[in-house]
Amino acid sequence: MDxxxxxxxxxxxxxxxxxxxxxxxxxxxxxxxxxxxYENLCGKLKxxxxxxxxxxxxxxxxxxxxxxxxxxxxxxxxxVLVLDNGFFGRGFADFVTGCGGKVVFLSxxxxxxxxxxxxxxxxxxxxxxxxxTMVHCDTPSGMLNPVGELARVCRERGxxxxxxxxxxxxxxxxxxxxxxxxIVIGGSQKALSAPPGLTILAISQQAWQKMLExxxxxxxxxxxxxxxxxxxxxxxxxFPYTMPISDLYALEEAVNRAxxxxxxxxxxxxxxxxxxxxTLSRAGFQLMPRQDCRAVTVTAIMVPLGIDDERFRRQxxxxxxxxxGGSWGxxxxxxxxxxxxxxxxxxEKLFRFFDAFEKNLRDFKREPYPMAAVFAExxxxxxx
Ligand SMILES: *Cc1c(COP(=O)(O)O)cnc(C)c1O
Numbered sequence: 001m002d003x004x005x006x007x008x009x010x011x012x013x014x015x016x017x018x019x020x021x022x023x024x025x026x027x028x029x030x031x032x033x034x035x036x037x038y039e040n041l042c043g044k045l046k047x048x049x050x051x052x053x054x055x056x057x058x059x060x061x062x063x064x065x066x067x068x069x070x071x072x073x074x075x076x077x078x079x080v081l082v083l084d085n086g087f088f089g090r091g092f093a094d095f096v097t098g099c100g101g102k103v104v105f106l107s108x109x110x111x112x113x114x115x116x117x118x119x120x121x122x123x124x125x126x127x128x129x130x131x132x133t134m135v136h137c138d139t140p141s142g143m144l145n146p147v148g149e150l151a152r153v154c155r156e157r158g159x160x161x162x163x164x165x166x167x168x169x170x171x172x173x174x175x176x177x178x179x180x181x182x183i184v185i186g187g188s189q190k191a192l193s194a195p196p197g198l199t200i201l202a203i204s205q206q207a208w209q210k211m212l213e214x215x216x217x218x219x220x221x222x223x224x225x226x227x228x229x230x231x232x233x234x235x236x237x238x239f240p241y242t243m244p245i246s247d248l249y250a251l252e253e254a255v256n257r258a259x260x261x262x263x264x265x266x267x268x269x270x271x272x273x274x275x276x277x278x279t280l281s282r283a284g285f286q287l288m289p290r291q292d293c294r295a296v297t298v299t300a301i302m303v304p305l306g307i308d309d310e311r312f313r314r315q316x317x318x319x320x321x322x323x324x325g326g327s328w329g330x331x332x333x334x335x336x337x338x339x340x341x342x343x344x345x346x347x348e349k350l351f352r353f354f355d356a357f358e359k360n361l362r363d364f365k366r367e368p369y370p371m372a373a374v375f376a377e378x379x380x381x382x383x384x
Contacts, residue, residue, distance in 0.1 A: 003317075006353050007325040008139045008298040008339035009167060010189035010196045013250070017194055020253035021246040028243040035237050041248060044255045045200055049169070049184065051176035053202045054233055056225070057251065059244045062166035062187030065199030067095050068223040069162045069183045072211045073131050076100030080131045081122055081159075083114050085145070086138025087329040088164055096133070099218075104129065110141050110331070113293035116149040123157050130210065131160045136184075137168035137295035140328045141288055142337065144172065144295035148179035155180040160210050166190055169200070170258045171269045171297035171341045182207040188247070191269075191297055193342030194254035197247045201225070254342075269296040272345045275378040276338060279354065283369040288335065297341035300327065302334060307364055309333045315363065320356035347379045 005012055028034045042055040049055070058064060070092065074080055078101050084090040085108040093103045106122045108114055114134070123129060132154050136147045151161040160182045165174060169184075171191035176184060182204040189196035203225065211218070211226055218224055227240045258265055273296040277287060286302040287294070303309050309326055313336070317323045327335035340350060354372040362368050 001321040003321045003323070004349060004352060005323045006339050006344050006349060007323055008190070008337050008341065009187070011191070011193050011339060011341055012343040013193055013195055014254075014257070014343055017250050017253045017257070020249040021195070023246070023249050025245055028245045029239065032237075034243070034245065037252070038243065038248065041252045041255065044252070044259060046202070048255060048258060049174050049176045049202055050178065051202050053176065053204045054208075054229075055200065055202045056228055056233075057248065058199050058201065059197070059241070059247070060199055061189060061196050062164070062185060062199050064223070065166075065185035065187070065201050066092065066162075066164055067098075068199075068225055069185060069201065070095035070101075070131075070133065071099045071220065071223055072218050072225045073160060073162065073183075073207065074099055074101040075214050075216055077102070078131070079104055079126065079129050080133060081106055081119070081126065081129045083119070083132065083134040083145070083150070084108070085110055085112060085114050086135055086143045087140040087327075087331070088138050088166075089133075089135045089143075089145075090329075092133035092135075092162075092164070110138075110143065111289040113143065113145050113289075114150065116146070116153050119150050120153050120157075123153070123159055129159060131162065133162045134164070136163055136165040136174075137172060137297055139167040139295075139298055139337070140300075140331055141335070142294050142298045142300035143289045144168070144293050147181060148175065151179050151181040154182070155206075160207050166199075167297055167341065168295060170265065171345065172295060173266045176202055180204075188251050188254070191341040191345075192251065192254045192258065193344075194251045195247060197244060198251055266296075269340070269345045271379065271382045272340045272347060272350060273297075273299065275347070275375055275382060276340060276350055278378050279371050279375040282374060283371050297339065297345070298325075299338045299340065300331075300335050301338075303336055304366070307366075309336070312360065312364060316356060316360045319363075320360060322353055322356040324353070347376075350379075351376055
């Protein structure tokens with residue numbers, strides 16, 4: 001039986017991307033061609049994100065990028081606005097307190113997006129705040145925040161915006177320069193569909209300025225972004241440490257594929273997401289969050305009463321070879337998540353998921369509903 005993962009990251013990696021990792025290993029510290037390769041890769045990512053800002057790819061998955069952004073920007077004692085309407089949104093607070101910063105939460109129900117007006121009010125109430133953190137797609141609940149609108153409010157007020165786009169990049173379109181986000185962070189293992197292990201950061205001049213003007217410079221080495229600014233980005237042809245060359249080869253292949261698909265990439269995500277949700281609603285599942293703020297990369301549904309989350313998902317994997325996600329924090333045990341990002345956002349995979357899901361539900365003594373057939377019909381309709 002072929003196993004298939006439809007978790008909201010890591011996602012399946014396509015064969016050409018896996019094969020790219022088998023290329024010969026050259027010396028990334030010394031080989032001039034590798035410098036060109038790295039620069040080129042960052043150029044392609046700029047294209048994907050619609051930005052002129054500096055782009056870096058660092059060794060370590062999304063969390064490393066999030067922590068790097070915060071610890072480089074935030075000085076001890078400084079207050080940060082943390083937008084909290086999801087698990088990862090709230091999670092930024094740990095990075096802030098970890099480097100001696102203070103947190104002001106802008107908290108909201110995990111079913112609703114944060115609005116431009118709400119962030120404006122919070123920044124007016126706290127004029128001392130110079131950094132705000134937020135999440136584009138908060139994966140544990142499938143929440144999509146309008147980060148373009150939120151970041152523009154930050155820019156108007158001279159506040160640096162930090163956006164976790166790990167679970168949205170290459171699934172939801174990101175127009176970085178237009179949106180005026182100061183630091184956006186992506187990961188290789190989500191919609192980009194490369195192996196886990198890399199994080200992508202796009203950094204504005206305003207963000208660099210904030211880092212460079214700190215009274216107390218950031219003291220760490222591995223996460224230090226200023227080292228990159230004064231080194232690699234200043235043209236020294238030097239990396240602060242050896243680059244993970246095979247992971248980068250894979251990421252390049254994945255980015256090539258995303259760019260080649262163009263607008264079709266986003267259309268595919270929208271069509272799959274909409275057919276998945278309609279199918280689940282018709283089958284009687286309760287979806288979250290509210291309809292107007294659902295990211296196209298993941299669907300979250302409430303676990304039906306009387307079904308044990310872990311047992312159900314374990315059997316789905318063992319007996320039918322399909323893996324979906326549970327959730328985290330306050331949603332643990334209560335929510336299932338179907339990832340349809342990147343390589344996961346393919347109708348044939350979701351057809352197989354629904355077929356297995358249907359059978360597993362029947363095993364758990366639930367009324368049968370022809371979800372696979374309904375999904376296929378809905379998806380075909382959306383193609384016309
Ligand atoms: C996956 C993800 C990350 C990275 O988390 P890992 O669990 O380490 O992969 C960060 N933010 C969001 C919103 C994510 O979905």
